[in-house]
Amino acid sequence: MDEPAKSPRNAEATADRIVLAAQKIFHQKGYDGATTREIADLAGINLTLINRYFGSKLGLFEKAVLPHLDLEPLLKGTPDDVAKRLAELYVDTGPKEGFDAFVVLVRSIASKDAGPLLMARLQDHALEPLMNILEGPNKLARATLISTQLAGLVLRFRIMSQLLIDDHEQAEMKRLLATQLHTILAAGED
Amino acid sequence: MDEPAKSPRNAEATADRIVLAAQKIFHQKGYDGATTREIADLAGINLTLINRYFGSKLGLFEKAVLPHLDLEPLLKGTPDDVAKRLAELYVDTGPKEGFDAFVVLVRSIASKDAGPLLMARLQDHALEPLMNILEGPNKLARATLISTQLAGLVLRFRIMSQLLIDDHEQAEMKRLLATQLHTILAAGED
DNA sequence: AGTAAAAGTCAACAGCCGATTACATAGAGC
DNA sequence: GCTCTATGTAATCGGCTGTTGACTTTTACT
Numbered sequence: 001m002d003e004p005a006k007s008p009r010n011a012e013a014t015a016d017r018i019v020l021a022a023q024k025i026f027h028q029k030g031y032d033g034a035t036t037r038e039i040a041d042l043a044g045i046n047l048t049l050i051n052r053y054f055g056s057k058l059g060l061f062e063k064a065v066l067p068h069l070d071l072e073p074l075l076k077g078t079p080d081d082v083a084k085r086l087a088e089l090y091v092d093t094g095p096k097e098g099f100d101a102f103v104v105l106v107r108s109i110a111s112k113d114a115g116p117l118l119m120a121r122l123q124d125h126a127l128e129p130l131m132n133i134l135e136g137p138n139k140l141a142r143a144t145l146i147s148t149q150l151a152g153l154v155l156r157f158r159i160m161s162q163l164l165i166d167d168h169e170q171a172e173m174k175r176l177l178a179t180q181l182h183t184i185l186a187a188g189e190d
Numbered sequence: 191m192d193e194p195a196k197s198p199r200n201a202e203a204t205a206d207r208i209v210l211a212a213q214k215i216f217h218q219k220g221y222d223g224a225t226t227r228e229i230a231d232l233a234g235i236n237l238t239l240i241n242r243y244f245g246s247k248l249g250l251f252e253k254a255v256l257p258h259l260d261l262e263p264l265l266k267g268t269p270d271d272v273a274k275r276l277a278e279l280y281v282d283t284g285p286k287e288g289f290d291a292f293v294v295l296v297r298s299i300a301s302k303d304a305g306p307l308l309m310a311r312l313q314d315h316a317l318e319p320l321m322n323i324l325e326g327p328n329k330l331a332r333a334t335l336i337s338t339q340l341a342g343l344v345l346r347f348r349i350m351s352q353l354l355i356d357d358h359e360q361a362e363m364k365r366l367l368a369t370q371l372h373t374i375l376a377a378g379e380d
Numbered sequence: 381a382g383t384a385a386a387a388g389t390c391a392a393c394a395g396c397c398g399a400t401t402a403c404a405t406a407g408a409g410c
Numbered sequence: 411g412c413t414c415t416a417t418g419t420a421a422t423c424g425g426c427t428g429t430t431g432a433c434t435t436t437t438a439c440t
Contacts, residue, residue: 009387009436030300032222036428046389051429109349110220110297119350140355141363145370148342149335155345156338159299160309165330173331180335180370199406199417226398236419241399 015053017043022064023099030107031061031114058113068101069121071147072129079185082133087178090153093165102154136188146184149177205243207233212254213289220297221251221304248303258291259311261337262319269375272323277368280343283355292344326378336374339367 021043025034036057040047054060074089075082096103105122108114130143165173211233215224226247230237244250264279265272286293295312298304320333355363 011387014387029302033300033302035426037426046387047428048390048430049388052387057428106296106345107300109345110223110300112219112223119352122350123353138359138362138366140359141366144346144363145339145366148346149339150342151345152338152340152342155296155299155341156334160312162309163313169328169330172328173334176328176331176335176374180373183370184366201417204417225396227396237398238400238420239418242417247398 011053014043014045014049018045018050018053018060019064022060023068023104026061026065026104026108027099030104031111032108036060058117061114062117065101065104066117066121068099069105069118069125070101070129071126071150075129075133079182079189083178083182083185086150086181087174090150090157091170091174091177092157093161093170096158096161100154100158102151103158106151106155106159134185134188138187142184142187146181149180153177201243204233204235204239208235208240208243208250209254212250213258213294216251216255216294216298217289220294221247221301222298226250248307251304252307255291255294256307256311258289259295259308259315260291260319261316261340265319265323269372269379273368273372273375276340276371277364280340280347281360281364281367282347283351283360286348286351290344290348292341293348296341296345296349324375324378328377332374332377336371339370343367 018039021039022034025039025042028034036050037047039060040050050057050060054063074085077085105118109118127143127147130147131139134142208229211229212224215229215232218224226240227237229250230240240247240250244253264275267275295308299308317333317337320336321329324332
């Protein structure tokens with residue numbers, strides 16, 4: 001049960017531990033709810049190292065969370081592929097452990113400090129990629145309706161996840177969602 | 191531009207002023223971001239009256255916000271009516287002034303104190319009413335997909351509302367959304 | 381071995397927050 | 411007019427937060 005032998009005086013490794021701990025705490029409590037002391041404790045490092053390595057709490061947030069707020073990796077393939085992948089991924093009643101940047105987004109959107117950063121990032125790395133894979137007319141309207149549906153699903157299944165769901169209902173939900181997404185994604189196809 | 195002549199020593203009127211101010215501040219900053227001092231200043235009353243009349247900040251939140259978190263009034267009429275009404279209401283790029291309980295919800299969902307109250311209330315006064323107006327099978331799945339879409343739209347148009355939208359795109363969005371909602375709402379009709 | 385820089389530690393500051401206690405004032409009923 | 415109570419005010423407490431400056435320890439290099 002010894003400590004993991006904290007490799008001696010390695011700045012890079014220390015910064016990594018801080019980032020890992022920050023992701024976990026930001027995920028659980030959002031930006032405002034997270035405290036630098038709690039992050040430091042979880043990382044097993046001294047509080048002041050956060051400011052030394054990242055300048056400020058907000059600087060740490062930018063390094064630990066913002067880069068992972070990106071929808072693009074999920075949008076490869078045909079409209080069919082994308083619709084099924086998103087349905088499978090976002091209708092998920094599984095355990096909520098780990099780190100999810102979109103959960104952090106919803107839990108931090110009201111923050112005076114982190115909110116503006118999140119909105120700008122979402123614009124460039126969620127709505128834009130979504131518009132770029134669409135064919136046909138009304139790209140903005142269609143991309144918006146998809147992104148809002150996904151945002152709502154994050155809220156429902158990854159934040160308000162206490163309400164359990166029957167397996168059959170869950171399967172039906174995935175089917176309905178995939179159909180809904182496909183309708184919008186393929187609206188411009190022949 | 192005088193003050194509204196604070197009627198002398200009227201407890202009920204004072205409590206009302208506090209509620210009004212609380213709604214405005216909670217709307218703007220969410221539960222954690224709002225401070226009792228700011229609410230008291232806006233209401234033009236002494237800070238301690240909040241605790242006297244409502245017990246605590248959370249008590250004020252329960253009286254000022256929770257009762258307005260109710261989807262039922264919007265669900266009257268035929269599926270056609272409901273779909274068009276929701277599309278018109280939730281795809282709205284208008285000014286974000288006033289008080290909207292669903293905005294408060296999204297901005298407070300991460301709060302350790304207010305979060306649980308909001309989740310319970312949403313379950314009883316949003317998902318339940320939605321399920322009750324549905325005919326046919328898979329009520330939970332369909333009601334969930336509608337509620338998540340609406341939640342996402344709140345986030346997009348009432349919180350991340352800085353991005354303006356072309357009139358044509360907005361009209362198209364309403365049309366698409368109404369179709370989408372109607373498909374789910376009327377899934378059990380003949 | 382000696383030195384200088386990097387890495388880590390310690391103590392504390394200044395500010396804000398919700399809540400409480402004790403005190404002052406006005407109004408209603410007799 | 412007096413008193414009791416409801417209403418409003420002032421001062422402050424204890425706690426938490428992000429951040430900073432001064433100090434100590436380790437590592438790398440000559």
